[in-house]
Each structure stands twice: as structure tokens, then as C-alpha cells.
Amino acid sequence: MTGGLSPRAMDATGASYFDGDVPQPRGVTLALTQGQSLLEITLDDGRVVEWPLTEVRALPDISGRAQYVLRWTGDPLARLVSPNPFLLSALPQAKRRAPPKGRGRLIKWAVAAVAAVALQIFVLVPLLADNMAKFIPIEGEKALGEATFGHIREALDDTGLTPIDVCTAEAGTAALNELVTKISGDRAFRQDVTIAVLDHEMVNAFALPGGFVVLFRGLIEAADGPDEVAAVVAHEIGHVISRDPTRHALRSAGSIGVLGLLFGDFAGGAAVLFLTERLIAAQYSQAAETAADIFAHEALEDASISPAALGRMFENLQGEHGDRSGVAAHFLTHPAMGERIRAARAAVDPDGTYFPSMPDESWAALQNICK
Amino acid sequence: MQVEFVGSRWALFWLALKTGFLTVITLGIYRFWMKTRLRRWYWSAIRPGGHPMEYVGDPIEKLLGFFIAVVILTFYIGIVNLLLMFVSFSVFNSSWVGYLASFAGVIPIWFYARYRARRYVLGRTRWRGVRFGLEKGAWGYAWRALVHWAITLCTLGILWPRMTFWLEKYRTDRTFFGSARLTQGGHWTMLYRAAVPFVLSLIATGALVIWLIWIAPLFPQMEGSVDGFVAGVEGFFTEEGPAAVAASPERLLLGLLCILGLIYGAVHYRWTAKRILANHKTAPGITFHSGLNSARIAMIYVLGVLISYLVLTFSVLLVILMGAAVLGFDSFLAWFGLGSMSAVGDWPRWVAVVLMGVLYLSAFLLWGVLYNTFVTFPIMRHMALTTRLPDHHGLDHISQRARDDFAEAEGFAEALDLGAAI
Ligand SMILES: [Zn+2]
Numbered sequence: 001m002t003g004g005l006s007p008r009a010m011d012a013t014g015a016s017y018f019d020g021d022v023p024q025p026r027g028v029t030l031a032l033t034q035g036q037s038l039l040e041i042t043l044d045d046g047r048v049v050e051w052p053l054t055e056v057r058a059l060p061d062i063s064g065r066a067q068y069v070l071r072w073t074g075d076p077l078a079r080l081v082s083p084n085p086f087l088l089s090a091l092p093q094a095k096r097r098a099p100p101k102g103r104g105r106l107i108k109w110a111v112a113a114v115a116a117v118a119l120q121i122f123v124l125v126p127l128l129a130d131n132m133a134k135f136i137p138i139e140g141e142k143a144l145g146e147a148t149f150g151h152i153r154e155a156l157d158d159t160g161l162t163p164i165d166v167c168t169a170e171a172g173t174a175a176l177n178e179l180v181t182k183i184s185g186d187r188a189f190r191q192d193v194t195i196a197v198l199d200h201e202m203v204n205a206f207a208l209p210g211g212f213v214v215l216f217r218g219l220i221e222a223a224d225g226p227d228e229v230a231a232v233v234a235h236e237i238g239h240v241i242s243r244d245p246t247r248h249a250l251r252s253a254g255s256i257g258v259l260g261l262l263f264g265d266f267a268g269g270a271a272v273l274f275l276t277e278r279l280i281a282a283q284y285s286q287a288a289e290t291a292a293d294i295f296a297h298e299a300l301e302d303a304s305i306s307p308a309a310l311g312r313m314f315e316n317l318q319g320e321h322g323d324r325s326g327v328a329a330h331f332l333t334h335p336a337m338g339e340r341i342r343a344a345r346a347a348v349d350p351d352g353t354y355f356p357s358m359p360d361e362s363w364a365a366l367q368n369i370c371k
Numbered sequence: 372m373q374v375e376f377v378g379s380r381w382a383l384f385w386l387a388l389k390t391g392f393l394t395v396i397t398l399g400i401y402r403f404w405m406k407t408r409l410r411r412w413y414w415s416a417i418r419p420g421g422h423p424m425e426y427v428g429d430p431i432e433k434l435l436g437f438f439i440a441v442v443i444l445t446f447y448i449g450i451v452n453l454l455l456m457f458v459s460f461s462v463f464n465s466s467w468v469g470y471l472a473s474f475a476g477v478i479p480i481w482f483y484a485r486y487r488a489r490r491y492v493l494g495r496t497r498w499r500g501v502r503f504g505l506e507k508g509a510w511g512y513a514w515r516a517l518v519h520w521a522i523t524l525c526t527l528g529i530l531w532p533r534m535t536f537w538l539e540k541y542r543t544d545r546t547f548f549g550s551a552r553l554t555q556g557g558h559w560t561m562l563y564r565a566a567v568p569f570v571l572s573l574i575a576t577g578a579l580v581i582w583l584i585w586i587a588p589l590f591p592q593m594e595g596s597v598d599g600f601v602a603g604v605e606g607f608f609t610e611e612g613p614a615a616v617a618a619s620p621e622r623l624l625l626g627l628l629c630i631l632g633l634i635y636g637a638v639h640y641r642w643t644a645k646r647i648l649a650n651h652k653t654a655p656g657i658t659f660h661s662g663l664n665s666a667r668i669a670m671i672y673v674l675g676v677l678i679s680y681l682v683l684t685f686s687v688l689l690v691i692l693m694g695a696a697v698l699g700f701d702s703f704l705a706w707f708g709l710g711s712m713s714a715v716g717d718w719p720r721w722v723a724v725v726l727m728g729v730l731y732l733s734a735f736l737l738w739g740v741l742y743n744t745f746v747t748f749p750i751m752r753h754m755a756l757t758t759r760l761p762d763h764h765g766l767d768h769i770s771q772r773a774r775d776d777f778a779e780a781e782g783f784a785e786a787l788d789l790g791a792a793i
Contacts, residue, residue, distance in 0.1 A: 016422070018500030021771045023549060025422060025499065059425065061386065061408045063378025063416035069423060077771065079500050081422060106435045113438035113445075120449045128450065132457045140460035147466050254453035 007031040007040065011084050017041055017049070020077025028080070032090060041080060049078070058094040073098070121255050129250035133243050138191050138210075141246055145210030148249050149196075152214075156200055165199040165370075167217065172197075172369025175362035176233075179226075180213075182303045182357065183234050193237055199370045203317065205232050207239040209246040217370045224316055226366065227309035230357035231296060231344075235310060238295030244288045293340055297347035306354040311344030372763045376755040378416040383748050386412055387740040395732050403433040409743065410492075417755045419498060420763075428495040436491075444480075451476065482513040486542070493546065494775035502772050506545035515541060532562035532644070539648050548654060549769040557651035565643035569636025576629040583622060638672065639665040649758070656765020662757035668750060675746035682741055687734060 009031045016025035027044040032053070039051040051072040059069040068088050070080040088094055136144070153163035180193050191211045203218040213236040215229070223229045239245055284292075297307040314337060358366070390405035407430045414426035452473045459469030486509040493503040519534035536559035543555035584600045607620065642665040649661035 018422075020500040023499035023501040023766050023769055059411070059415070061411040061415070062423065063382060063412050066377070067423065069415070069425065077500050079425070102431065102435070106431055106438070109435055109438040109442070113441040116442045116445045120445050124446075125449055125453060128453055132453070135461070136457065137461050139464045140457075140462075143464040143466075144460045250453065250457070253456050254449050 007033045008036060010087055010090070012082070013084070015080065015082035015084065017043055018077075018079045018081070019043075019047075020075065020079070025081075030082075030084075030087065036090070051080075053091055054093050056091050056094065057096060057098070058088060058091065060095075070094075125254035126247075126251055129254060130247050132250055133246040136209075136246065136250075142191070142210030144246070144249055145208040145212045148208050149212060149214070153198065156198070156202075167197040167199050167370035169365070169369045169371060171362075171365035172367075175358055175366045176369070178362070179230055179233060179358060180237070183230060183237060183299050183305075185299065185302050187299075189241065193240060195233065197369050205236055207236045207245045209243075209249050211240050212245075213237060213240065220367060220369070222316065223313065225309075226356060226358045226363040227305055228313040228316065229366065230303075230305050231300060231307070231310035231313050234296035234299045235292050237299065238292030239284070239288070241295060242288060242291055244284045244292070248284065289340070290343075293343060297344065301347065301349065301352070303357070304353065304355050305357045307347035308345050309357075311341040314341050314344070372420045372760040374755045374758045374760075375418040375421055376416055376752045377418060378412065380744055380748055383409075383412060384740065384744045387743045391736040391740050395729075395736050400434075403437065404430040406430075407433065413747075413751055414496065417751070419758075419760065422499050425497045426492075426495060427497060428492070447476075447480075479513045479517060482516040483509045486512040489542065490775065498548070500771075501549040501769065502774065504547040504772050504775055505542070506547075508541070508545055512538070512541055532566060533559045535559075535562055535644050536648070543648075543652055547772055549772050551654040551657070551765060551769045553652055553654050555648065555652055557647070561647055561651075562644050565640045565647060566636075568639045569633065572629060572632030572636045575632060576626075579622075579625050579629055583626075635669055638669045642668045654765055656762065656768065657760060658762040660759045660761050661754075662759075663754065664757065667753060671746060671749045671753065675742070675749065678745045679738065679741035683734065683738055686737060687730075690730065690733075 009029070012028050012030040015028050015030065017028045018025065029042045031040045031042075032038065033040045033050075037053055039053055039056060041049040041051065043049070051070075051074075055073045056070055057073060059071065062069055067081055067083050068085070070082065070087075070091075072078065150163065153166075157164045176195050176197070180195050184193065189211070193211045193213055195213045195215070197215045197217060197220065200216045201218040201221075202216045203222045205213070205215045205219050207213050213233060215232065219232065220229055223232075293310065296310055300307045300309065318337060356363075387405075387409060390401065390408050393401040394405050407426070407428050410426045410428060414424040417424045452469075455469040455472045455476075456466065459466055459472070462468075486505075490505040490507070490509070493505045496503045516538060519538060523531050523534045536555075536557075540555040543553050546553040584597065588600075604623075607623075642663050646661045646663040646665075649659050649663075652659050
């Protein structure tokens with residue numbers, strides 16, 4: 001390399017320098033000095049600015065190819081605007097990014113945000129929801145249930161146009177209502193149980209606030225007889241009595257807003273979709289499921305229906321649909337399924353006499369409730 | 372001094388597509404970088420006197436601001452909303468009161484956030500190495516905005532221009548370029564000029580309604596009343612009931628014309644008001660001249676949205692056809708729950724849900740990219756090219772202003788989804 005220490009002039013036609021104090025462009029002459037390690041900027045008012053070449057950066061995402069905006073890491077304000085592409089190629093680290101600043105602070109707030117959301121979703125909202133569930137008046141609970149039912153019907157419809165149908169064939173509805181009366185016996189509930197069948201192939205059932213019990217057509221089709229449907233209905237009534245669905249609905253109402261906040265307009269819709277999915281899956285705590293099972297055993301026993309039907313339904317679901325996640329999720333999510341089947345068998349009184357939960361013609365009517 | 376605009380639509384399209392893709396695969400976290408990079412690009416495209424504007428906002432700063440806003444807002448959104456819902460269901464037996472109250476509670480925060488976001492963006496904008504800035508005053512802005520809205524609603528919108536003017540004046544009078552303060556001059560009544568097309572459309576709509584209901588009823592057999600008219604229109608479109616026969620139904624097309632007129636009137640008001648206000652802004656020794664053309668803006672909206680919509684529809688169709696080709700048509704339909712479930716066989720449902728989610732997000736992203744390319748870009752260009760600074764000798768007396776440090780950046784605006792197109 002010859003003349004390595006002599007200054008090399010750069011073409012500065014059309015280049016301007018801004019000193020970061022006044023909004024006045026300064027004409028410049030440019031040269032690389034000190035073994036081409038320093039960019040020497042001589043302003044038209046005689047001032048000389050020196051930028052070490054390794055510390056000069058080009059601003060990213062500049063529109064238009066005809067101009068480059070350069071800055072020196074040692075001065076946050078001064079800018080050199082130049083149309084000369086050769087200048088850019090002389091800079092060894094023009095594209096290097098600025099080191100991130102304030103990372104510790106960022107991490108602290110990120111942790112705080114995660115903690116706040118977690119506290120909200122896992123502690124405060126459940127706590128508040130559980131307490132509210134105790135105090136919400138019956139009519140309010142019913143309204144909440146109706147609203148939730150509406151959302152679920154809309155969410156399940158794949159075309160997104162009309163909510164999926166409720167099956168209302170007369171004979172089937174009568175059979176179902178008779179079944180509910182039989183299972184309820186002379187227990188005094190906080191409110192009447194309203195039962196409905198949704199015209200959907202999902203093998204599932206769930207309870208909603210306000211005493212709503214909802215079966216899917218798929219569940220009735222998958223059942224091996226009326227007793228299995230009766231067992232599921234009894235289990236759901238167990239949830240109604242302990243007000244699990246009310247707590248659950250209030251919890252999701254509190255969580256939806258928080259998730260929307262987190263994901264923004266960008267994915268808010270997806271978050272709501274996810275929550276509806278969770279609402280249908282209705283995963284209550286293990287204790288809540290056990291309590292509902294125990295209620296079902298008692299209620300079935302009192303109605304002279306064999307409690308073993310609940311176990312048979314579980315077995316049936318596990319055998320036929322066990323590998324399908326999502327479907328029948330409510331019944332299948334808990335690992336202690338074998339335990340629950342055994343408990344159902346154990347609830348059978350060996351000396352008791354059991355009868356079918358409904359006559360054959362009622363069962364036939366129930367199977368055709370969606371036709 | 373003229374304002375130039377450089378940069379091609381394609382360059383912007385690729386930048387938006389690239390950053391949008393990264394946003395989708397990072398589940399939205401990259402959106403702070405995406406916004407920053409798009410802004411850098413747009414700002415550098417706008418070149419008053421040939422020198423690019425510069426956006427120096429930092430994505431990390433925005434992410435931090437978002438976290439801060441989440442910490443503060445999560446309690447409001449979660450707890451307060453839950454309480455409102457509870458009261459709403461307990462006392463009123465419906466969700467509407469709760470929704471309404473929760474919405475009303477967010478409005479002041481919304482105005483607050485808008486002002487803070489503007490302060491952040493201006494504080495991170497430079498031209499010729501000199502910073503812009505906006506003074507503090509977000510709560511002052513929020514309560515003024517609430518009062519102005521209340522007055523506007525109480526006067527059935529007659530005083531709308533007064534609100535537009537005073538809110539803009541509040542912001543402009545607190546805006547700085549370096550050491551120079553901007554001033555909004557003029558009087559609020561000057562904005563009525565901008566409302567002329569809207570008012571004319573409104574009058575035409577009113578006249579049409581009177582004509583179709585009382586003077587020469589569209590449905591002679593229904594009695595001349597609003598209820599009868601509504602029932603008639605319903606019957607006309609569903610072809611049911613006695614009202615299916617209308618007297619010269621082609622007059623309904625005039626209704627469509629009126630609606631288009633109202634929409635154009637609203638666009639015209641917004642942009643013409645911007646122009647008038649810009650022409651009355653000054654700084655010591657600096658004046659502005661804006662030649663914004665509302666018809667042009669309306670054209671950009673119509674064409675831009677149309678093109679974006681067509682491209683989006685075409686792309687979604689393409690994806691569906693490709694999916695059908697790969698998976699086979701039956702199982703493809705079944706995946707999205709359109710066919711029978713049995714065809715899904717052993718495909719777990721969550722795979723379909725995840726796939727749906729990805730498709731939804733991609734469509735959302737593509738819409739944003741197309742909107743940027745075909746609406747935001749031409750509007751920014753039009754705004755830049757129609758702006759001049761006839762008098763700019765005041766620039767000689769301006770010097771730098773101090774950096775506006777603030778913690779939460781646009782956090783609140785970000786968290787409350789106030790993000791405009793960029
Ligand atoms: Zn259960």
C-alpha cells in the first residue's frame with residue numbers, strides 16, 4: 001500500500017452536514033486521513049469534524065437509493081447526508097447496530113408485566129370470580145348463562161353466519177325433561193335446570209350458569225343406551241349445583257380483556273377463539289369433577305338408575321374417542337379416568353334393583369331429537 | 372421551500388411484507404420493530420428542502436412502554452371489567468350496561484394515550500438534525516376532549532368544527548421544532564367551509580326520506596310513516612308481504628347515492644379541515660401552505676381499499692386451492708370443520724385450530740401490508756408533495772431543544788390499539 005498515510009479526498013458533491021444544533025445544511029469537503037482511519041469533514045464555515053471510520057454508521061431503512069444518512073456513535077445529533085455510494089463502501093461497520101441500551105430495565109418491566117398478568121389471571125380474577133359467584137342473584141346468573149350460551153353457539157358455527165341450532169323435536173324434549181325431573185328427585189335446587197341439545201357432532205356436554213345443561217347431538221349418538229345419557233346429565237347437574245360454571249364464566253370474562261390487551265388488534269380475535277375453545281372444554285378442577293361424580297352417583301342411585309352407567313359412558317368415550325383431543329375433552333382430560341370409572345362401579349349397591357332410565361320409545365325419541 | 376417525497380411503492384411493500392412476516396412468526400412481538408422500521412422509512416421519504424426527516428424511535432423503548440402500560444392497564448381491564456360485568460348482570464340482568472360502562476371508562480384513557488403517543492412520535496422526529504417536540508399536557512387534553520365531545524353531542528354535531536379547531540389548537544400550540552413554537556391561528560368558524568359537502572348530503576338524504584315516505588310514498592299500500600317504510604323496505608328485499616310491490620323502486624338507488632355522499636362528505640371534512648388548519652399554522656418567521664386535495668384523498672381510499680381487498684381475496688383463494696391440492700379436497704374441508712368430522716380421522720382438532728390461527732394472522736398481516744402500500748403510501752406522498760413553506764427565514768434563528776425522555780413511549784396507545792396505519 002503506497003501513500004497509506006496521505007489523505008484521500010472523497011467526492012462530496014451534494015453532501016451536507018448538520019451539526020445537531022441549527023437546522024442549516026453545511027457544504028462539506030470530505031477526506032480520509034490518518035491511514036484512512038478517520039473521516040475528516042471540513043465544513044464551509046471552516047470548522048473541521050473528525051469521525052473515526054469504525055464508529056460511523058449508516059441509518060437503516062432509508063427510502064430512496066440516492067442518499068445515505070451517516071452518523072457517528074460519539075455524537076447522537078450530528079448527521080452527514082451524502083449521495084456518494086463510495087463513501088458508504090469505505091465504512092467498515094456502517095451496518096452495525098447500536099448496542100441495546102436499558103436492557104436491565106426492559107427485563108425488569110417485562111417480568112413485572114408477566115407477573116401482573118399472571119397475578120391477574122391466576123389469582124385475582126379467580127378469587128374475585130369465586131366470590132362473585134356466591135353473590136350473583138338468580139336472574140343475573142341466568143342472564144349470564146344465556147349470554148354465554150349465545151357466544152358458544154355462534155363460535156361453534158363454522159360458517160360464522162348463524163348460531164348452530166338447538167334441537168327441539170317435541171317427543172325428544174319431553175323425554176329429556178322427564179329424565180331431568182327423575183334425576184332431580186325431590187332435591188331443592190337454587191334454580192330449575194334447563195336442558196338443551198345442540199345440533200353438533202361433538203361428543204361432549206357442559207353446564208352453564210343459571211342452571212343450563214347442554215348436550216351435543218354427538219354425545220347422544222355415541223351413548224350405548226339411555227342410562228349413559230342419564231349419567232352424563234346427572235354429572236352436569238352436579239356442576240350446576242356447585243356453581244362451577246358460574247365461576248368459570250366469570251373467570252373467562254375477566255381474562256378475555258387481559259388477553260386482548262396483550263395481543264392487541266393483531267391477534268385479539270385469535271385470543272377470543274382460544275378462550276371459547278377453553279370454555280367448551282370446561283376443564284374444572286379435579287375436586288369439582290369428583291364432587292360432580294359423587295353427586296351423579298347419589299342422584300342415579302336415588303332414581304333407581306345404576307351408577308355404573310357413568311363408568312360405562314367414560315369407558316365408551318375412552319375406547320372410541322380416547323385419542324381425539326378436544327372431543328369429549330370435558331370428560332377425558334383428567335388422568336384419573338380409571339379412578340373415576342372404578343368409583344362409579346363402587347357406587348353400585350349390590351342389593352339394589354335398578355331400572356332403565358327411560359322406556360324404549362322415549363330413548364328412540366331422544367335419539368331423534370335433532371330430526 | 373418545497374417538500375419532496377422519494378422512495379418507491381415496491382420498496383415499501385417489501386419492507387412491510389418482511390417485517391410483517393417476522394411479526395407473525397414471533398407471535399406479534401416483532402410488531403414494535405415493524406412499526407419503527409416502517410416509520411423510519413416513511414419519515415426518510417419526506418424531504419422538506421430535499422433533506423430527509425428522521426425517526427429515531429427505538430423498538431426496545433416501545434416494548435418497554437408496552438410492558439409498563441400492561442402492568443398498569445391489566446388491573447383496570449381485568450378487575451374493573453369483571454366488577455362492571457358482575458354489577459351489570461346482577462342489577463340489570465344483561466351484559467350491555469357493563470359493556471357500555473367499561474367502554475365509557477376507557478374513553479378518557481384513550482384521549483390521554485393519543486396525546487402521549489403524539490408526544491412520543493414528535494419527540495423522536497428530527498429534521499436537519501433538530502428535534503421536534505410536544506409539551507406535556509395529556510390529561511389537559513383528555514378532559515378538554517371529553518368536554519368538547521359532550522358539547523358536540525349535545526348540539527347534534529353543529530359545533531363539531533369548534534371541537535376540531537380547539538383540540539388541534541391545543542396540540543399545535545404545544546408543538547415545537549427546536550426552539551421555535553408553532554401557533555395555530557384562525558378561527559373555528561373557518562372550518563364550516565369544509566363541512567359543506569357533508570351538510571349538502573345530509574340535506575339531500577333528509578329530502579329523499581321525506582319524498583319516499585310522505586310526498587310520493589315508495590310503498591303506497593303501507594301507511595306514510597317511518598315504521599311502514601321500514602317494513603316496506605324489508606318486504607321489498609325479502610320479497611315477502613304486501614309491500615313487495617313498490618312505486619318506482621329505482622328511487623331507492625338515490626338512497627345509495629346519498630350514503631356515498633355522506634361518506635365523501637366525512638372524508639372531505641376531515642382532510643379539508645386539515646388543509647385549512649395547516650394554512651393557519653405558523654412559527655416565528657415560518658409559514659405553511661398546504662394544497663391537500665380531498666377528492667384526491669377520497670380517490671386514494673376507494674382505489675386503495677379496492678385493490679387491497681382484491682389482492683387479499685385472491686391470495687386467500689390461492690392458499691385454499693393450494694391446501695386443497697396438497698391435502699385432497701375432502702380432508703381439507705373437514706380440517707376446517709366444513710365437511711363431516713369423520714373425514715378428519717386421526718388429525719387432532721388443535722392442529723386445525725392452530726392452522727386456522729396462522730391463516731387468520733397471515734390474512735391480517737397481508738391486509739396491513741396492502742393497506743400500507745396502496746393507501747398509506749399514496750396519502751403520505753400526496754400530503755408531502757402538496758406542502759410548502761413559503762416563508763422559512765425563521766429557520767435561521769432556530770436551535771436545538773432538549774431530549775424528551777419518557778418512559779412508556781407509546782405504551783398506552785399500543786396497549787389500547789390506537790395504532791393508526793403506521
Ligand atoms: Zn364435569
